[in-house]
Amino acid sequence: MGRAPCCEKMGLKKGPWSHDEDQILISYIQLNGHPNWRALPKHAGLLRCGKSCRLRWINYLRPDIKRGSFSKEEEDSIIHLHELLGNRWSVIAAKLPGRTDNEIKNVWHTHLKKRLETHQTTSNVSKKRFTMSKCTTKALHFDESDSVVEPDHKTPNEKRNMSNQPSSSESSTLTEVATDSYVVTKVEDNEHEAFIDDSFWSDELSGDQGDNFVKSNLVTKVSGVEFPMIPITLMEDKDESDQNIGSVTNDMSIWSDIFTHIEELPDLPEF
DNA sequence: AATCCGCACAACCGCAGGAGT
DNA sequence: AACTCCTGCGGTTGTGCGGAT
Incomplete structure (x- = not known):
């Protein structure tokens, strides 16, 4: 306190x-x-x-610290985990044995962030919008840098880290930004929130998981490692998505699937 | 050779949660 | 319940180094 x-x-x-x-x-x-x-x-x-x-x-x-530069696989993992978790460096570090949160944070700010920005501005980015359903448990948001954050139920400390988050927007959409190597899923809504239990971030991501989930859901692949993506309905444009909010909102089985399969999330490889 | 500049990384700072009293 | 202490986290700053001018 x-x-x-x-x-x-x-x-x-x-x-x-x-x-x-x-x-x-x-x-x-x-x-x-x-x-x-x-x-x-x-x-x-x-x-x-x-x-x-x-x-x-x-x-x-610490004796288990891995010195030296990051491998391509490690960098890809950081990028992807950052898409999933946002600036939760300690959680990201837990998935990269031998790397510290400080080190990962530094690499992100000096290398990966810039690389990502360059990549996104130079490549032909295709954007597709998704609708988002209301779910139970915990709210899920993304900040400006496409990172996952949680608004109202977050701790004050976590809320503090969202200070640069844009205020609420009117639309209820997810935006998927497809790049050459991975997929970014972005929430642009404060009213229709996806909810994920807090333990997801700390517990489920660190557990042993199988690969069944990825076979039946959207998957993105980074350096040979498959990552499950949120299975949501692909919409061609915003108007269309708005018209479909109701039906998607009622389809709670999507989220039921997510939470059912969270335990089966694939673990990251050790480098 | 001297200076400037940008990058990489180590270290610091402030804040918040949890445990203990 | 209220307070203190300790720890951990994330953002920011400081510093050293190498390349460019």
């Missing part, structure tokens, strides 16, 4: 870590683990705040 007290900055070092500091931190954690980050620097004899130690360990010193 309460906010963490400001790190007492007096006497604490900031900035890049030295090799010696790294060694102290590594040896201390190897010996004692890190049951209490706040107390760790004091016990280890480091002039750093616990937060800094934790970050250094998690993002750089």
